[in-house]
Amino acid sequence: MSQAEVTLGQRYVSDTEPELGLGVVLQVDGSTVDIGFPAAGERRTYSLKQAPLSRVRFTEGEKIKHQDGTRVVVQEVIEQAGCLLYQTVTDEGEERAVPEFELDSYVQFSTPRERLFAGQIDKSNHFSLRYQSRLLRHKVEQTNTFGLGGPRVSLLPHQLYIAEQVASRFSPRVLLADEVGLGKTIEAGMILHRQLLTGRASRALVIVPPALLHQWLVEMLRRFNLSFTLLDEERCLSLEGKDTEDDIMDFELDADDLLDEEDGPAVNPFEQAQLVLCSLDFITQNPERLAQAEAADWDLLLVDEAHHLSWSPDAPSDEYLAVERLAQRARGLLLLTATPEQLGVESHFARLRLLDPDRYYDLEVFTREQADYGPLSALVEQLLEARPDDAEQTGELPTATLKGLEQFLDAVQLEALSSQARETSQAQAIDEVISVLLDRHGTGRVLLRNTRHAVAGFPERHLHTYPLELEAGDAEALAEMELQAQLYPEQYWESQGEWWINDPRVLWLKDLIKEKRGQKILVICADSDTAQSLELYLRLRHGIASAVFHESMNLIARDRAAAYFADTEEGAQVLIASEIGSEGRNFQFAQDLVLFDLPLNPDLLEQRIGRLDRIGQAGEIHLHLPLYTSEGSPTAQEKLSRWYHEGINAFEHTCAIGHSAYTAFADRLLPALTGPGDDFEALLSDTRAFADKLNAELQAGRDKLLELNSCRPGKAEALVENLSEQDADPALPDYVMRALDSFNVDYERHSENAWVLHPGEHMRVDPYPGLPESGLTVTFDREQALSRDDMSFLTWEHPLVRGTLELIADTEYGNTAVATLKLPPLKPGTMMVEAVFCLMSPAPAELQLNRYIREPLVRVLLDSNGKDFAQALGADKLHQILKKVPRATAQELVRHSREAIATLLDQAEAKVEPLRDQQVDDAKSAAREDIGREIERLQDLAKINPNIREEELNYLQTRLDTSLECLDHASLKLDAVRVIVAV
Numbered sequence: 001m002s003q004a005e006v007t008l009g010q011r012y013v014s015d016t017e018p019e020l021g022l023g024v025v026l027q028v029d030g031s032t033v034d035i036g037f038p039a040a041g042e043r044r045t046y047s048l049k050q051a052p053l054s055r056v057r058f059t060e061g062e063k064i065k066h067q068d069g070t071r072v073v074v075q076e077v078i079e080q081a082g083c084l085l086y087q088t089v090t091d092e093g094e095e096r097a098v099p100e101f102e103l104d105s106y107v108q109f110s111t112p113r114e115r116l117f118a119g120q121i122d123k124s125n126h127f128s129l130r131y132q133s134r135l136l137r138h139k140v141e142q143t144n145t146f147g148l149g150g151p152r153v154s155l156l157p158h159q160l161y162i163a164e165q166v167a168s169r170f171s172p173r174v175l176l177a178d179e180v181g182l183g184k185t186i187e188a189g190m191i192l193h194r195q196l197l198t199g200r201a202s203r204a205l206v207i208v209p210p211a212l213l214h215q216w217l218v219e220m221l222r223r224f225n226l227s228f229t230l231l232d233e234e235r236c237l238s239l240e241g242k243d244t245e246d247d248i249m250d251f252e253l254d255a256d257d258l259l260d261e262e263d264g265p266a267v268n269p270f271e272q273a274q275l276v277l278c279s280l281d282f283i284t285q286n287p288e289r290l291a292q293a294e295a296a297d298w299d300l301l302l303v304d305e306a307h308h309l310s311w312s313p314d315a316p317s318d319e320y321l322a323v324e325r326l327a328q329r330a331r332g333l334l335l336l337t338a339t340p341e342q343l344g345v346e347s348h349f350a351r352l353r354l355l356d357p358d359r360y361y362d363l364e365v366f367t368r369e370q371a372d373y374g375p376l377s378a379l380v381e382q383l384l385e386a387r388p389d390d391a392e393q394t395g396e397l398p399t400a401t402l403k404g405l406e407q408f409l410d411a412v413q414l415e416a417l418s419s420q421a422r423e424t425s426q427a428q429a430i431d432e433v434i435s436v437l438l439d440r441h442g443t444g445r446v447l448l449r450n451t452r453h454a455v456a457g458f459p460e461r462h463l464h465t466y467p468l469e470l471e472a473g474d475a476e477a478l479a480e481m482e483l484q485a486q487l488y489p490e491q492y493w494e495s496q497g498e499w500w501i502n503d504p505r506v507l508w509l510k511d512l513i514k515e516k517r518g519q520k521i522l523v524i525c526a527d528s529d530t531a532q533s534l535e536l537y538l539r540l541r542h543g544i545a546s547a548v549f550h551e552s553m554n555l556i557a558r559d560r561a562a563a564y565f566a567d568t569e570e571g572a573q574v575l576i577a578s579e580i581g582s583e584g585r586n587f588q589f590a591q592d593l594v595l596f597d598l599p600l601n602p603d604l605l606e607q608r609i610g611r612l613d614r615i616g617q618a619g620e621i622h623l624h625l626p627l628y629t630s631e632g633s634p635t636a637q638e639k640l641s642r643w644y645h646e647g648i649n650a651f652e653h654t655c656a657i658g659h660s661a662y663t664a665f666a667d668r669l670l671p672a673l674t675g676p677g678d679d680f681e682a683l684l685s686d687t688r689a690f691a692d693k694l695n696a697e698l699q700a701g702r703d704k705l706l707e708l709n710s711c712r713p714g715k716a717e718a719l720v721e722n723l724s725e726q727d728a729d730p731a732l733p734d735y736v737m738r739a740l741d742s743f744n745v746d747y748e749r750h751s752e753n754a755w756v757l758h759p760g761e762h763m764r765v766d767p768y769p770g771l772p773e774s775g776l777t778v779t780f781d782r783e784q785a786l787s788r789d790d791m792s793f794l795t796w797e798h799p800l801v802r803g804t805l806e807l808i809a810d811t812e813y814g815n816t817a818v819a820t821l822k823l824p825p826l827k828p829g830t831m832m833v834e835a836v837f838c839l840m841s842p843a844p845a846e847l848q849l850n851r852y853i854r855e856p857l858v859r860v861l862l863d864s865n866g867k868d869f870a871q872a873l874g875a876d877k878l879h880q881i882l883k884k885v886p887r888a889t890a891q892e893l894v895r896h897s898r899e900a901i902a903t904l905l906d907q908a909e910a911k912v913e914p915l916r917d918q919q920v921d922d923a924k925s926a927a928r929e930d931i932g933r934e935i936e937r938l939q940d941l942a943k944i945n946p947n948i949r950e951e952e953l954n955y956l957q958t959r960l961d962t963s964l965e966c967l968d969h970a971s972l973k974l975d976a977v978r979v980i981v982a983v
């Protein structure tokens with residue numbers, strides 16, 4: 001721009017801030033120009049040399065708006081003393097002269113055509129990047145693994161299978177019941193992540209025991225890039241603007257005032273964030289907070305350690321009742337527990353009822369059903385045996401198998417199956433029929449459970465017992481006491497002075513710790529007071545580097561203790577944890593667990609061992625158990641340990657039948673622990689027989705089906721393969737680097753596959769999405785990301801990459817360009833218009849209509865004769881041979897060729913228009929096939945399997961109808977235009 005060109009009253013638009021609307025020249029002063037933007041109420045001073053401004057010049061036929069609101073059509077443009085005067089005509093046919101300074105300032109140029117003709121011309125390589133961004137985004141979002149590849153986790157088939165299955169459902173309601181430490185939190189995180197990314201969910205509430213709040217908060221952020229708001233009383237009060245002591249008093253006194261609208265609508269803290277995390281105690285103990293949580297709208301409710309929700313017809317727990325209220329309102333519900341039957345079948349049933357009250361209405365019916373899975377399981381087993389490894393192999397299915405199938409399939413289905421096996425593939429036919437059987441008759445739609453047996457690769461567990469001989473007097477006195485006191489004898493020793501001085505377990509523990517110097521040891525005991533005094537004793541009396549962890553500590557103190565224990569260099573050797581305090585925590589970096597006492601509940605024992613026996617445990621696990629002995633007769637501790645070990649084998653193996661065995665034998669076990677040991681051997685062998693039988697039954701029946709339903713190895717492996725391929729695809733790093741260059745983000749290589757990114761001084765947007773001011777170290781390598789917490793794992797799902805895609809594809813970035821081309825057959829001066837169209841329909845993101853659109857972009861490249869070169873000159877090829885043009889030249893060129901360009905654009909539009917119908921038809925067929933197939937399957941299923949919720953069927957039907965309707969309204973919109981001139 002030169003001073004001579006600029007005159008007061010001229011209208012310009014800012015290239016970097018088009019949202020300011022139409023600007024007007026207020027002052028020209030030597031080397032600067034002042035522009036006022038009346039619509040935004042802003043004024044900017046630019047250097048004349050580098051002003052990012054484009055002169056706005058409308059032409060004949062264009063519709064413009066006067067500042068008084070009148071719409072007019074330009075008839076003629078006259079230049080007067082550097083300013084434009086538009087001769088126009090109103091809708092009513094009246095003529096009106098509009099000087100440019102009287103134009104409406106609220107004008108926005110956003111369509112490519114408007115921007116091009118307003119002189120807002122982007123760089124040619126931005127145009128190419130835009131095209132590439134749209135294509136890549138479409139490709140990524142179309143995969144059935146979208147949302148599963150981004151989390152910083154190892155690709156474990158059993159988790160991916162569950163996550164894909166559950167996250168693809170509408171408002172899933174399931175109980176995730178993998179055995180301890182198999183990764184339920186990870187599965188839940190992946191489900192949530194996928195639902196959020198695909199638009200199926202946007203608001204989620206996670207409720208966990210207080211001890212797990214921070215672990216969840218950190219895991220969700222570190223592994224899933226999901227930033228949760230942790231709500232406790234303090235935070236709620238602060239969100240409500242009631243954060244002083246007095247306010248707290250007020251709040252308590254006037255809880256009802258929450259709904260008082262006098263001071264404006266009350267703030268509901270649960271509505272202040274999309275992702276909220278709070279503790280079960282907080283929700284249960286604060287009726288007002290529960291009411292607020294209930295009033296907020298949730299797409300997904302997650303409850304971790306859901307075995308705390310105990311229920312019986314006469315005495316439902318407060319926890320159960322609180323969650324029940326939320327569960328009735330939330331659309332999706334994920335309950336997580338490793339021990340679904342820990343509190344008995346009644347509670348288990350009640351939790352299933354939270355998931356689906358229509359299906360689980362009667363405890364008795366449910367109990368009967370549980371026992372009835374044997375024949376189906378046997379048949380599935382037969383099918384699996386008959387399945388050849390060779391996918392190509394064809395042949396008849398065994399007659400016995402076909403016979404068995406008769407009670408589940410009709411004649412037509414049987415014939416179809418046989419002919420598929422005969423003509424196409426036996427393996428495929430068998431896989432499909434197993435799917436049908438499991439789907440229709442299995443237990444797995446609501447309950448998903450992976451077992452170690454199915455997952456494999458877990459370390460061995462070894463039990464070491466340490467007899468501690470009691471003095472005769474103590475042994476006798478203890479034997480007289482109640483069972484509780486015999487198992488947790490601290491009180492007994494307390495009666496003789498400080499318990500830790502007298503209890504022989506304490507010295508034993510000290511010696512064990514000293515002997516295992518340099519090795520991390522987790523000690524778990526039942527009671528938090530015991531944990532505290534034990535830790536003090538070890539630390540103060542024996543100088544052992546130790547930490548304590550129990551439920552009465554606040555969260556920060558707990559996390560600090562856990563971190564101190566985890567620190568390999570200067571951390572604690574020992575962590576003493578109470579039963580409740582340690583639940584759900586990750587301590588798999590340790591291999592030694594001291595069971596300072598034994599819980600009287602097999603599931604609690606499993607929970608304790610599960611702190612170490614988790615995914616990520618690299619070594620063998622050693623369980624250390626001190627046991628009082630006495631010369632007279634075996635102690636209660638000894639007997640209980642034998643019952644666990646010899647009766648149900650709960651120490652060295654995960655024990656699925658623990659709760660059932662305990663329920664079946666409690667009447668005999670409890671008296672036997674304290675009474676004379678006569679029939680104890682008989683009790684042990686009865687328990688063993690019961691356990692063997694139950695394990696075999698479970699393995700053959702319900703558990704087998706659950707296992708198959710929870711992970712179909714073929715499909716699970718395919719997911720792992722797809723994701724591994726995506727990980728290895730160089731398209732992502734290439735794309736990211738190109739985009740960073742284009743936005744002037746600074747980066748430097750850190751190491752192979754890793755980079756350090758920093759906000760650049762001249763970034764086109766500031767802040768850059770997903771890039772903190774302090775910079776970000778990123779890696780494209782999953783393994784590296786898993787071992788380096790300080791690096792972000794960049795995938796197509798990372799906020800920085802998604803933000804980049806949005807920044808490019810959802811804004812005007814690169815939607816206009818001008819470039820030159822040197823290609824011998826083209827005569828210099830030949831002009832072409834490259835126009836990219838995108839099928840758009842105004843539809844909610846949740847419908848994911850993009851999935852049905854086969855070709856997201858239609859590209860045409862027309863020369864002045866209307867000949868289309870799009871095929872001959874593909875987008876990539878063209879990108880490589882085009883040369884950039886200085887901006888002023890580009891603006892000049894567009895101004896001069898405006899008419900020709902407009903004609904070519906009209907031609908391009910006319911050319912693609914007929915494609916629209918075909919595209920829409922294809923997309924509608926794909927939607928019909930996809931959703932329609934699911935509806936049919938569910939309808940079929942609903943006839944024989946009451947697990948199908950009516951709601952789910954209705955939802956699918958509505959989803960199909962809405963999708964078809966939205967597609968009907970789809971149109972091919974011009975997404976970007978590039979003018980190319982041959983030189």
Ligand SMILES: Nc1ncnc2c1ncn2[C@@H]1O[C@H](COP(=O)(O)OP(=O)(O)OP(=O)(O)O)[C@@H](O)[C@H]1O
Pocket residue numbers: 152153154155156159178179180181182183184185186187337338583584585586610614615616
């Ligand atoms: N895919 C994975 N990649 C990396 N780490 C994982 C993966 N799955 C699980 N882990 C790790 O294994 C441990 C157990 O996972 P998680 O806490 O999700 O198990 P869980 O089934 O919820 O356990 P619990 O039954 O004790 O509640 C955690 O430390 C978790 O971070």
